């Protein structure tokens with residue numbers, strides 16, 4: 001297991017005692033206060049098995065008021081708190097480092113409303129993305145985001161990480177799709193901005209601060225999100241390309257020629273494909289006779305099946321004739337489309353099966369994006385590791401994963417800080433969509449100036465003066 005860097009438990013935090021447990025039982029009833037070892041073990045460990053904390057208490061509020069009462073008690077007592085959603089985060093943000101109290105939203109799962117005209121959906125924070133998408137689809141809408149973790153990740157969690165995912169290219173960031181939210185501050189104050197209308201220019205848009213705050217500014221208890229109408233015609237192509245230059249040219253043309261119907265543009269390299277086939281039995285290679293270095297998943301979504309297919313076929317024929325695409329297939333039914341998405345979404349799962357993964361989630365300008373993978377492959381060529389590159393090419397977001405049988409400190413030291421320096425030198429961001437969590441709070445300086453980080457500390461002080469909310473995450477230690 002990965003040992004977190006030299007972080008020490010904050011001496012300002014109190015230790016949990018029986019009186020605290022009794023107070024929480026008064027607020028929640030005994031069902032909401034979990035001390036069972038098996039449940040605590042699961043909640044103390046992250047999805048990758050990389051980070052493990054030592055919390056002795058998991059709380060499951062059912063209402064906003066209970067969440068407020070919990071935080072008021074924790075703040076008065078200086079008990080540190082970790083909010084936890086589906087615990088699918090990839091930077092160790094949702095698990096404690098030490099004995100922080102875990103506040104889980106698993107019992108706050110109610111979908112509250114769906115406006116059938118403008119698609120505004122409101123829900124409690126613990127509703128999973130899959131549940132929300134299923135509900136939206138029953139009424140002709142869909143969620144504006146989609147992730148491999150949809151079965152487990154929750155509204156409060158994906159908003160707190162400002163998750164990107166597979167539909168970002170089409171529907172943009174949650175900073176645009178989230179219409180309103182309700183959050184509880186460290187002292188128990190409830191900030192309610194659950195409006196469902198798209199426009200509201202009355203003062204500072206405070207809800208934006210909670211989107212991507214990774215639980216460091218408040219606990220999100222409810223969310224209002226704008227759902228687009230589901231497209232009536234969707235096509236999915238899986239394409240093989242020989243070179244990265246061809247990949248970027250196909251992308252450029254797809255934006256130009258598919259225009260308004262382009263809804264996803266994902267890529268994976270051969271190493272990602274091979275590793276996924278090796279570790280996931282149910283994944284089928286859509287183009288088994290090809291042996292190219294790059295594969296693309298290109299989706300169109302529109303409202304006129306004949307027109308959309310003609311457009312896609314024309315685009316693919318031209319790209320093939322010009323040698324940009326070596327081979328390709330278009331899914332003939334939803335089963336085949338699910339198979340292709342299953343391969344793309346399965347890469348992280350396969351990596352988890354393969355052992356330890358050094359995971360980097362980088363924003364990089366398109367020309368530099370795959371150079372990073374090649375540079376890293378060269379740099380680590382003397383180690384027994386597999387360097388895998390894939391991601392949301394349409395969003396300039398590379399998932400660089402280095403897979404190894406075990407965690408080795410000497411390997412990590414060859415990757416870091418090099419990977420962050422290289423990214424900063426090439427104008428990128430060291431976290432495109434997963435956040436900073438406990439993995440890289442100190443690395444924020446590669447992407448944000450000292451003035452910006454200083455202002456973030458001041459915002460933190462304002463919202464959470466005793467620093468009880470998700471300590472050791474997102475922000476670097478202060479140098480005083």
Ligand code: FAD
Nearest residue numbers: 085086087088089093148153154156157163164165215220
């Ligand atoms: P958690 O992991 O529980 O928490 C994430 C962070 O939010 C933590 O800091 C936690 O403290 C905080 N938090 C949780 N709930 C609350 C709350 N109610 N209030 C305040 N803070 C809270 N991410 C992407 O961006 N794009 C992807 O395509 C993508 N694909 C993924 C695929 C897989 C297989 C997996 C395992 C993860 C993937 N992720 C992806 C990572 C992503 O961050 C999460 O899946 C999702 O955003 C986290 O939701 P969660 O409910 O699991 O949150």
Ligand code: 2HG
Nearest residue numbers: 148345348359391399401
């Ligand atoms: C994805 O796009 C996720 O599949 C996970 O963001 C990426 O595991 C990863 O590195």
Ligand code: ZN
Nearest residue numbers: 165392399433
């Ligand atoms: Zn991703």
